[in-house]
Amino acid sequence: MSEAKQYTGSCLCGGLRYEIRGEIGDIIECHCQRCRKANGSAFASNAPIRKADFQIVQGEHLLKRFQSTETTQRCFCADCGSPIISIKTETPDLYRLRIGTLDTPLQQKPTQHIFVASKAEWETICDGLPQYDERP
Ligand SMILES: [Zn+2]
Numbered sequence: 353m354s355e356a357k358q359y360t361g362s363c364l365c366g367g368l369r370y371e372i373r374g375e376i377g378d379i380i381e382c383h384c385q386r387c388r389k390a391n392g393s394a395f396a397s398n399a400p401i402r403k404a405d406f407q408i409v410q411g412e413h414l415l416k417r418f419q420s421t422e423t424t425q426r427c428f429c430a431d432c433g434s435p436i437i438s439i440k441t442e443t444p445d446l447y448r449l450r451i452g453t454l455d456t457p458l459q460q461k462p463t464q465h466i467f468v469a470s471k472a473e474w475e476t477i478c479d480g481l482p483q484y485d486e487r488p
Pocket residue numbers: 363364365366367368429430431432433434
């Protein structure tokens with residue numbers, strides 16, 4: 353049996369800490385307006401993880417859930433506002449991790465840009481990764 357990868361992460365205030373024992377999926381940069389508002393930035397860097405691999409090891413009471421759309425919950429630290437994960441009703445066994453909150457170095461690189469049709473008008477995407485108008 354191969355040893356599962358292990359990652360740790362935390363929010364900005366450090367009140368909330370999590371561990372992931374398993375793989376982190378493809379990193380996707382999402383430029384949709386909801387991600388931009390939730391992060392206050394040009395895009396969100398998200399990657400799928402298995403729900404079963406994710407564990408909050410400190411500050412679980414700080415994880416606040418916001419119903420962003422009918423099918424998406426965005427979960428963030430109630431104290432400092434760091435976005436941590438989102439959960440979609442159609443894929444309940446996956447979480448979408450906000451990889452900027454990882455403390456463990458991540459070897460993977462982003463793979464694609466999505467919702468580029470709704471990116472901020474002031475943003476220029478400068479890499480050669482595939483770009484999709486919405487979710488491919
Ligand atoms: Zn926090």
